[in-house]
Amino acid sequence: MTIQWFPGHMTRARRQIQEKLKLIDLVIELIDARLPLSSRNPMIDEILQGKPRMIIMNKADLADSAVTQQWIAYFKEQGQTALPVDAQTGTGIKDIPVQAKVLLKEKIDRQIAKGIKPRPIRALIVGIPNVGKSTLINRMAGRSVAATGDRPGVTKAQQWIRIGEIELLDTPGILWPKFEDQNVGYRLAVTGAIKEEILNVEDIAFFAVKYLVSYYWDTMAERFELTARPEDSENPDEIVGVMEAIGRKRGCIVSGGRVDLEKASGVLLRELRAGKLGRFSLEAPY
């Protein structure tokens, strides 16, 4: 479900997260490893009010691992810990409690010095829709506890899930993505985080093909048996030419032999999202 984010929704979502912040020691901020900044809430620092935070780069199985490493270095330069995770299979999740203890070490040490037995670290998962919050909660819990994220404005009894030395809130905090920048919208749409009714499917595919021509030409060419690489990725006619070649390869033809670009766009995006074109990242830090 795509939430239509109006100012009222944003205010309510923000208020809900800030209520939960009072209960927790640590925020686990989920972002999409393929588009770390575009899948981030623009007001995150302000919303979290200085709470200790760990960044989880989810869906790392779909991202270009070399670019993911660049992002980890980027966040480290900013004094933030970022962990690559695949919430679907659980790869990387065992590092979450380990890093949580590192991040809260001073607090834990202070409690020990006062003779207090440290209590479990209370954590809240936050992130934009579709980033994998429920999948991560269920995977960490080892069972299905979060069916779907709670919706802003929908109140539900919340529970703590004990995972070793962490206590996780079973309802994640939902944040909104940044919509001001059109490219952010397109990156989100390429991954399926924004429904195609909001942005035109051919425009989304055009954006994707243009990016792939520049950064992942070989994998795209191999998948669709393309031979002619556009000389200028800024030339729209050449990008549409690639889209047509993909459409022909997949039999998206209408009467008269013309390529059905809408259908071709849908096919391309489905294959891309399913990881059939291999791993890709849609933005890099440097």
Ligand SMILES: Nc1nc2c(ncn2[C@@H]2O[C@H](COP(=O)(O)OP(=O)(O)OP(=O)(O)O)[C@@H](O)[C@H]2O)c(=O)[nH]1
């Ligand atoms: N490949 C891959 N897919 C993932 C991963 N994590 C989640 N997914 C998929 O991403 C989609 C969204 O996951 P959810 O857990 O429903 O996301 P959410 O953030 O809870 O979404 P909302 O309920 O809309 O807020 C699902 O189809 C998941 O199977 C991952 O690490 N790798």
